[in-house]
Amino acid sequence: MFRKFWYHLGRLLSILLARSILELSIQWKSPFPKKPFILAANHPSTIDPIVVTTLLQERISVLIHGKLFKIPLVGRSLRFCGHIPVVYGSGQTALDKAQELLTSGHSVAIFPEGEISPEGGFNEAHSGIARLALCSGAPVVPIGIYLDQKQLRRKITHVDGETMEAAWYAHGPYAMTIGNSLLFTGDVDDRALVRHVSQQVMRLIISLSRESAQRVRAYNRMTWRMAFFWWLQSPMRLIRSLHAFSIQKV
Numbered sequence: 704m705f706r707k708f709w710y711h712l713g714r715l716l717s718i719l720l721a722r723s724i725l726e727l728s729i730q731w732k733s734p735f736p737k738k739p740f741i742l743a744a745n746h747p748s749t750i751d752p753i754v755v756t757t758l759l760q761e762r763i764s765v766l767i768h769g770k771l772f773k774i775p776l777v778g779r780s781l782r783f784c785g786h787i788p789v790v791y792g793s794g795q796t797a798l799d800k801a802q803e804l805l806t807s808g809h810s811v812a813i814f815p816e817g818e819i820s821p822e823g824g825f826n827e828a829h830s831g832i833a834r835l836a837l838c839s840g841a842p843v844v845p846i847g848i849y850l851d852q853k854q855l856r857r858k859i860t861h862v863d864g865e866t867m868e869a870a871w872y873a874h875g876p877y878a879m880t881i882g883n884s885l886l887f888t889g890d891v892d893d894r895a896l897v898r899h900v901s902q903q904v905m906r907l908i909i910s911l912s913r914e915s916a917q918r919v920r921a922y923n924r925m926t927w928r929m930a931f932f933w934w935l936q937s938p939m940r941l942i943r944s945l946h947a948f949s950i951q952k953v
Contacts (some may be wrong), residue, residue, distance in 0.1 A: 847911025
């Protein structure tokens with residue numbers, strides 16, 4: 704009971720944080736499918752797991768870099784909320800835990816790239832998304848995230864004697880496009896199939912991310928046009944005001 708309360712308290716704080724510092728834009732291609740399902744998104748910043756949890760009212764467990772679980776208090780809170788550590792060299796353990804949650808009716812979220820995206824690009828998808836989808840039979844919902852790379856602050860941090868890259872995003876547009884769900888079937892031991900599924904999911908994520916980018920750019924162009932036309936009209940407003948004042952004075 705307390706774990707559920709702690710998760711939803713964290714989700715509420717995440718919503719307040721996201722809405723206060725980010726210019727959120729979310730577009731849905733279709734509603735989420737019936738639970739459980741797998742959310743799969745690109746990973747441009749460190750705050751992505753926080754924002755992803757705000758998309759659902761129900762609890763969702765996110766596969767997160769294992770090093771973050773070594774940070775005092777943060778790691779304990781992540782575990783308490785039901786998130787899953789992904790430890791280098793032991794990825795199958797994380798996938799087994801995710802499949803166990805899916806089997807019990809809980810949705811999970813995964814970042815197929817496995818690490819922060821390079822500036823202005825994407826990493827190749829790891830096989831975890833394909834193996835999880837094929838083993839569980841759960842639908843995959845691709846999500847394309849876009850943010851302003853100029854506002855991103857990349858830093859190398861040290862956790863428990865190990866280094867890891869962090870990409871903090873504290874202000875600016877943050878757009879997500881949520882795609883249609885996909886179902887995959889086949890033999891998880893078929894390497895060619897696993898590679899094909901991983902690549903297909905990543906291609907869709909990249910396409911959705913570019914849609915998110917187009918939406919932000921279109922909004923920015925509209926904002927600039929409005930500002931430009933207001934500037935053009937403002938001298939006329941000033942002239943009319945002065946003229947009206949002079950008439951009243953006479």
